[in-house]
Amino acid sequence: MENADDFYFEVLRQVRMDRWSAGRVVLAGDAAWCATPISGIGTTLAIVGAYVLAGELSKSTDPSEGFAAYERIMRPFVEEGQSVPKIMPRLLNPHSRIGVAMLRGALRVIDQPVVKGAAMKLFVRDSQKLELPEYGSPTGKTSSTP
Numbered sequence: 274m275e276n277a278d279d280f281y282f283e284v285l286r287q288v289r290m291d292r293w294s295a296g297r298v299v300l301a302g303d304a305a306w307c308a309t310p311i312s313g314i315g316t317t318l319a320i321v322g323a324y325v326l327a328g329e330l331s332k333s334t335d336p337s338e339g340f341a342a343y344e345r346i347m348r349p350f351v352e353e354g355q356s357v358p359k360i361m362p363r364l365l366n367p368h369s370r371i372g373v374a375m376l377r378g379a380l381r382v383i384d385q386p387v388v389k390g391a392a393m394k395l396f397v398r399d400s401q402k403l404e405l406p407e408y409g410s411p412t413g414k415t416s417s418t419p
């Protein structure tokens with residue numbers, strides 16, 4: 274880090290907006306609801322959001338109807354994805370040598386097969402929990418759920 278000539282540094286922030294569309298403009302992915310890398314679900318939310326947005330627009334005659342349905346379906350997934358325990362950023366970015374040692378120790382413990390299963394259940398989001406609508410394709414074939 275000290276020797277790099279292109280070192281980049283930025284804070285981690287979540288994007289929380291009251292609404293994701295205005296008129297004919299709509300936001301998706303990080304632009305609408307960035308959950309930060311700590312959430313571990315930003316890519317899933319971005320892809321699922323694009324799928325739902327396209328599907329709902331294809332069903333609606335008016336974009337505002339499609340945007341409202343997209344927001345109704347996506348809000349609960351996004352809120353769950355953004356619900357990172359407040360302690361996590363501090364735990365994952367320790368500010369002292371002791372903190373770094375504790376993080377490494379904790380990761381070593383979590384990596385043990387016995388603990389790993391329980392830790393995964395606690396911290397990793399299960400994308401299979403998302404129940405997504407199925408949308409017909411423009412060719413008339415039913416699309417499969419991602």
Ligand SMILES: Cc1cc2nc3c(=O)[nH]c(=O)nc-3n(C[C@H](O)[C@H](O)[C@H](O)COP(=O)(O)OP(=O)(O)OC[C@H]3O[C@@H](n4cnc5c(N)ncnc54)[C@H](O)[C@@H]3O)c2cc1C
Pocket residue numbers: 301302303304308309310313314315316317319
């Ligand atoms: C360090 C890091 C680690 C991460 N780890 C994970 C992880 O493990 N798991 C996970 O699920 N998610 C992770 N994420 C989050 C994930 O990368 C994002 O949530 C996801 O990429 C969001 O997709 P997006 O399409 O909304 O935005 P982006 O992937 O950011 O895509 C936006 C695109 O728009 C382009 N763009 C910007 N402005 C303009 C413009 N004016 N004109 C044209 N193009 C423009 C950008 O170049 C970019 O290609 C991580 C993110 C970071 C930064």
